[in-house]
Amino acid sequence: DTAVSQTPKYLVTQMGNDKSIKCEQNLGHDTMYWYKQDSKKFLKIMFSYNNKELIINETVPNRFSPKSPDKAHLNLHINSLELGDSAVYFCASSQGAGGNTIYFGEGSWLTVV
């Protein structure tokens, strides 16, 4: 029974397209995150939501828009995809301000061609 699940796992798309990645957690956590891991394997936070409220918004292009319909879901929509957006995107969750115990999903491999 997957704790943090995200779909799709693999996504190949053309430049300029709009795509979404969905994430759901069944851990009962109230904080969710999106992380990006680039080709150099560097893992960086993009967004963090607590009870559907945005609490961390790193320097991310406006083309990336997170949406949290409820505290168990955090989706990521990306407009006008660029080659540099190719990366692995990880959804994650934690309880409260427990940023020290983050549970990650399996990742979504995005390739922009």
Next chain:
Amino acid sequence: QKEVEQDPGPLSVPEGAIVSLNCTYSNSAFQYFMWYRQYSRKGPELLMYTYSSGNKEDGRFTAQVDKSSKYISLFIRDSQPSDSATYLCAMNSGGYQKVTFGIGTKLQVIP
């Protein structure tokens, strides 16, 4: 200078060896220190976390934090081929502050 520095490796050791993985950091506000393990094409999984300075042991794994030197370590005793993965250190200053990750050290344990 990056906030968190970690040697990406790769580090190859024979089975049964003691492995030492390390990170240095520059932000003295960091109080929580974590180690994650990431297998190929998988998400990171939390191995251990410690608060402030000191040691913490869990089975074959020992985490050490030296805040005076801004240096953290993860030791793996009796390393196994199944320990082959990338190990990422991570840290934050608590609350809702973001967690900053090291780049990860790729470890290979050779049978």
